Amino acid sequence: MAIPQNWRLQHQRYRLTGEVCHTCGAKLFPPRDVCPECAKPAYEPFQFAGKGEVYSFTVLSDAPAGYEAYEPYPVALVKLQEGPLVTAQLTDVDPQDVRIGMPVEMVTRKLTEDGDDGLIVYGYKFRPVLKAAANG
Amino acid sequence: MRDVSIIGIGQTEVGEHWGKSLRHLAGDAVLAAMRDAGIERADALYVGNMLSGELNGQEHLGALIADFVGLRGVEAVKIEAACGSGAAAVRMGYLAVASGLLDVVIVVGVEKMTDQKGAVTTAGLAMAADAEYEVVNGISFVSLNALLMQRYMHEYGVQHEDFAGFPINAHKNAATNPYAMFRKPISLETFKRARMVAAPINLMDSSPVADGAAAVVLAPSEVARRFQPASVRIIGSANATDSLAVHDRRDPLFLSAAALSAQKAYRQAGIGPNDVDFFELHDAFSITAALSLEAAGFAERGRGVYLAKDGEIALDGRIPICTFGGLKARGHPVGATGVYQIVEAVLQLRHLAGPNQVKNARIGMTQNIGGSGATVITHILAAEG
Numbered sequence: 276m277a278i279p280q281n282w283r284l285q286h287q288r289y290r291l292t293g294e295v296c297h298t299c300g301a302k303l304f305p306p307r308d309v310c311p312e313c314a315k316p317a318y319e320p321f322q323f324a325g326k327g328e329v330y331s332f333t334v335l336s337d338a339p340a341g342y343e344a345y346e347p348y349p350v351a352l353v354k355l356q357e358g359p360l361v362t363a364q365l366t367d368v369d370p371q372d373v374r375i376g377m378p379v380e381m382v383t384r385k386l387t388e389d390g391d392d393g394l395i396v397y398g399y400k401f402r403p404v405l406k407a408a409a410n411g
Numbered sequence: 412m413r414d415v416s417i418i419g420i421g422q423t424e425v426g427e428h429w430g431k432s433l434r435h436l437a438g439d440a441v442l443a444a445m446r447d448a449g450i451e452r453a454d455a456l457y458v459g460n461m462l463s464g465e466l467n468g469q470e471h472l473g474a475l476i477a478d479f480v481g482l483r484g485v486e487a488v489k490i491e492a493a494c495g496s497g498a499a500a501v502r503m504g505y506l507a508v509a510s511g512l513l514d515v516v517i518v519v520g521v522e523k524m525t526d527q528k529g530a531v532t533t534a535g536l537a538m539a540a541d542a543e544y545e546v547v548n549g550i551s552f553v554s555l556n557a558l559l560m561q562r563y564m565h566e567y568g569v570q571h572e573d574f575a576g577f578p579i580n581a582h583k584n585a586a587t588n589p590y591a592m593f594r595k596p597i598s599l600e601t602f603k604r605a606r607m608v609a610a611p612i613n614l615m616d617s618s619p620v621a622d623g624a625a626a627v628v629l630a631p632s633e634v635a636r637r638f639q640p641a642s643v644r645i646i647g648s649a650n651a652t653d654s655l656a657v658h659d660r661r662d663p664l665f666l667s668a669a670a671l672s673a674q675k676a677y678r679q680a681g682i683g684p685n686d687v688d689f690f691e692l693h694d695a696f697s698i699t700a701a702l703s704l705e706a707a708g709f710a711e712r713g714r715g716v717y718l719a720k721d722g723e724i725a726l727d728g729r730i731p732i733c734t735f736g737g738l739k740a741r742g743h744p745v746g747a748t749g750v751y752q753i754v755e756a757v758l759q760l761r762h763l764a765g766p767n768q769v770k771n772a773r774i775g776m777t778q779n780i781g782g783s784g785a786t787v788i789t790h791i792l793a794a795e796g
């Protein structure tokens with residue numbers, strides 16, 4: 276992905292900023308300006324808390340070009356507390372221990388790099404919420 | 412609106428064609444279809460293809476292939492809808508002939524996938540998904556489908572082994588298809604022992620990367636009989652879409668575009684699922700086969716997988732699928748697949764399917780899926796006479 280394309284996505288990637296629909300209240304991530312629930316405008320930024328649970332997961336061992344160095348790595352659909360699903364890698368966890376329903380939280384991590392001299396792409400990943408923190 | 416018929420078909424063997432370029436594969440299929448139809452010219456050529464720019468460094472396929480097959484001068488254009496490109500191109504040909512603006516249209520689906528190393532092809536296929544919100548996270552196309560399969564098994568209490576019937580059926584039917592990539596039956600043991608690709612999807616759940624091309628010739632039904640006594644009429648044609656990304660769907664386990672395009676096609680044809688004699692569905696992965704059967708109305712939600720267990724998808728079952736091997740065993744040259752499905756349906760309806768013949772087949776349905784379900788094209792075909 277090109278440098279300007281990555282730069283434009285900084286608020287979504289680093290802070291999980293989405294949008295909220297003032298007509299029906301739907302919280303949207305990624306932002307899309309038109310609410311998919313009611314087709315009304317949704318331009319108001321909304322800050323997601325970055326907490327959710329694993330909706331589904333898998334482990335990649337045949338990675339696409341640019342990601343081979345990290346395999347095997349777990350990828351998940353995470354159901355955010357505010358409603359939307361988000362596609363993200365899981366981190367700080369043994370792939371064997373991942374379960375559907377597991378509470379997770381967003382962290383910022385390196386996603387990939389464009390060769391030795393190229394752009395390093397950072398973004399969100401999700402890690403397990405520690406038991407004590409989850410209960411408290 | 413005019414009725415539209417398929418008056419010619421052509422296909423190349425699916426496989427690793429090291430000695431053939433994209434233009435040669437497409438040319439072979441187009442010329443075979445023109446010979447079958449008995450025509451020497453056409454008004455237009457539509458090309459279904461997904462990845463020629465990425466994998467072959469070549470775009471602008473319309474003019475390239477039209478010139479290559481001796482049709483220099485005709486209207487020609489490439490149509491892209493990821494793995495649904497082939498049937499999307501057939502749909503455009505259908506619209507052109509039905510509208511009355513064009514009389515004879517050739518549609519070819521072609522994909523040349525084996526020129527690049529695996530990781531490059533994997534990255535190319537991932538372009539069917541959302542680049543900024545799915546792909547950047549390191550997902551592959553297989554892994555997106557693995558997320559669906561994992562959730563399906565969780566929600567419906569299904570075991571991985573329950574899916575085995577899909578690839579076993581596909582390989583059994585491919586064994587007698589001279590154009591198929593894998594002409595060898597597989598056993599339950601082979602399925603269970605297969606290498607894991609992206610859990611729970613293993614190698615036997617997945618269709619192979621392949622080269623291939625298939626073509627059809629479309630003409631108004633009223634003149635079709637003059638060219639081809641064994642013409643087959645298109646009685647339903649529909650294209651419907653869903654969000655590009657899996658995470659943007661309200662219910663990822665329901666392929667709403669597949670349901671919508673099937674319903675539109677059924678309505679146009681004036682039939683329902685019970686009238687369909689066989690179904691060429693898009694078994695890119697065994698989970699996709701289960702979800703398609705559910706979306707198209709052949710099974711309740713969460714029950715599609717059991718059709719494979721109970722033998723209902725066999726050639727003599729209630730709803731035969733993948734009658735020439737499907738994506739899994741005939742092979743899946745992505746942009747060509749949707750046209751292969753139609754070519755195979757025509758063979759069934761002409762009763763020229765040999766050992767793969769579905770007895771008394773009168774009405775066949777094809778469904779081609781782009782991406783993880785974002786574009787779905789359904790066609791319903793009927794034998795004439």
Ligand SMILES: [Zn+2]
Pocket residue numbers: 296297298299300301310311312313314315
């Ligand atoms: Zn709304």
